[in-house]
Amino acid sequence: MEPPRLASPKQTARESANAIGGWQIILMAIQWFPGHMHLTRKAIAERIKDIDVVIEMIDARLPGSSANPMLAELIEGKPVLKVLSKQDMADPLRTQAWLGHYNALPGVRALAMDTSMTAPAKALKEACQVLAPCAAAWSNPCGC
Secondary structure, three states, X not given: OOOOOOOOOOOOOOOOOEEEOOEEEOOOOOOOOOHHHHHHHHHHHHHHHHOXXXXXXXXXXXXXXXXXXHHHHHOOOOOEEEEEEOHHHXXXXXXXXXXXXXXXXXXXXXEEOOOOOOOHHHXXXXXXXXXXXXXXXXXXXXXX
């Protein structure tokens, strides 16, 4: 059975309530893209030109669905370090497969991390330097 639909945009939720199989369904408009998300998207778009490497934190347990597709659109053309967090909670074979997938992409490096790492900042710094070696030489910029 197809769910009930609003007859017009001005119809209220109370007017659109229908009883189906003992359940009462109320249809209403939901704002799925809140204002703070719009403002954040604008801020990223404005600042991305000054960023040398984008560090994207994704969950190692579900890397494909925890990545934000809007971010991918905004950072297109920038070097990206994908950090798969919570690797200790993820399947090690699948984590390795995802690391291989991401590391095969041009301009992308991927690391798996968790809270047991003793020097996570060092690993992040080294990976960023591989992606943007000229930006890493702040004391002696090469001008490229």
